[in-house]
Structures are given as structure tokens and as C-alpha cells.
């Protein structure tokens with residue numbers, strides 16, 4: 001099977017902080033791949049390295065069969081990213097920002113204009129009286145999602161795309177993402193909403209700090225009412241497996 005993403009011994013340090021120590025992972029083409037882990041485990045750092053937003057301290061990455069570095073301009077045009085920070089240019093209106101992104105990805109003016117109009121209508125972002133700085137959290141997220149898909153990339157990186165989006169928005173995004181992978185394109189997605197991951201993703205990787213892979217596998221059995229076996233135990237949902245792998249935390253606040 002062809003690989004869309006290959007990570008070999010990825011490391012990333014921020015000064016003295018080791019965010020990712022030694023991560024190796026392969027994602028097949030056409031996968032809807034969930035990349036899960038507790039807060040601070042290194043998910044956004046990994047996505048940053050995979051999309052050229054961050055410079056890794058060590059290791060190698062391959063995307064669509066080509067070696068990827070922050071300078072891989074041709075490859076970056078085939079990729080889309082919705083970073084954790086969203087990466088919006090706040091003073092702009094949504095249509096201005098999306099037009100800028102479309103042109104940056106090499107779309108011609110007519111195609112850009114048509115796609116911007118279509119995306120804004122579908123995502124119900126037609127209120128053009130507000131700049132991105134004046135948008136609500138969910139509206140800003142919708143714009144960031146639109147910016148990630150406007151050039152119909154072959155590999156899409158989404159860092160917590162569903163958090164703060166309303167149920168209708170999530171349903172629409174899931175519908176688009178399913179079509180996207182049916183066409184052989186690849187989605188690499190982080191989320192803490194495990195029920196959504198369970199219904200959407202075919203495979204997941206679970207990491208703990210600092211970017212340590214603790215489990216990787218097919219989760220389609222869960223949607224078919226089956227179970228995942230791990231360490232002699234049967235897990236019928238992602239949440240108990242996630243907690244088993246990453247540690248459960250009990251703390252009783254006497255005053256609460």
C-alpha cells in the first residue's frame with residue numbers, strides 16, 4: 001500500500017523542552033487517520049513539523065513519496081493545513097483572506113473567486129460586515145477549515161478541527177472529509193472528541209509525552225460493534241482504551 005506520510009525518528013525541542021523525542025509513524029494514502037494524545041503530548045508539534053511551520057530538531061519526513069522539509073514548496077502546494085493557531089490574517093474579511101490563500105496556492109482568479117463564494121455559502125459565513133478579528137471562535141475555525149481545503153489538497157492536516165464548531169458544521173465537515181478520503185486523499189487529524197474520531201477515522205495512533213507512540217491500529221471494528229483487544233482486555237470504545245494507554249487521573253477536591 002502506498003504511504004502518504006512517513007515519519008522517521010522525528011524529534012523537536014523547544015530550548016530545553018523536549019516536545020517530541022523519537023517518533024516514527026506511517027500513514028497510508030487514502031486514510032482518515034486520527035492522531036491522539038493528552039494535552040502537551042506533542043500532537044501540534046508533530047503537525048507543525050509535517051507542514052513546515054516548525055523546524056524539526058531531528059529525523060526525517062516523507063510526504064507523498066517525497067522527502068519533506070520546510071523548503072519543499074512544490075509539495076506544500078499539494079498539502080493543506082488547519083493549524084492549532086488557525087493562522088488567520090485577522091484584519092481581513094473572510095472572502096479577502098480565502099482569496100489570498102487560493103491565489104497563494106496557485107489557483108487562477110476565476111477558480112479562486114468561485115471556490116471562495118461556494119465555501120462561504122456552504123459554511124454559512126456570508127455575513128461580510130465583520131473582519132476575521134470580529135468573528136466568533138467557531139466562525140474563525142470555519143474560515144481556517146475553508147483555507148485548508150480551498151486548493152483541494154492531496155494530504156490534509158487538521159489540528160482539532162471540530163472543537164468549537166456547532167453540530168451542523170461538524171456534520172458538514174465530516175461529510176466533506178469522507179468524500180475527500182474516498183477519492184484517495186489523506187486526512188491526518190487530531191481531536192480530543194473521541195466519539196467523533198471513532199465514527200470518522202479508520203485508524204488511529206495514540207501518543208504520550210514526549211511524542212511517544214503507545215498504540216496504533218485499525219479502529220473500524222468499533223463502528224461495527226466489535227472490540228479492540230489490548231493487553232488481554234477487550235475495548236468496545238476508544239475512550240477506555242485511550243485512558244488505559246495514557247493513564248487515568250483521579251483527584252478529589254474536598255472543597256468542590
Ligand SMILES: Nc1ncnc2c1ncn2[C@@H]1O[C@H](COP(=O)(O)OP(=O)(O)OP(=O)(O)O)[C@@H](O)[C@H]1O
Pocket residue numbers: 014017018019037038039040041042043044045046084
Ligand atoms: N512554543 C513553545 N515553546 C516551548 N514549549 C512548547 C512550545 N510549544 C509547545 N511546547 C511544549 O511542547 C510540548 C508539546 O506541545 P504540543 O503543543 O505539541 O502538544 P499537543 O499534544 O498539541 O497538546 P494539546 O492537546 O494541548 O493541543 C508541551 O510540553 C508544550 O509545553
Ligand SMILES: [Mg+2]
Pocket residue numbers: 043044045084159
Ligand atoms: Mg495541540
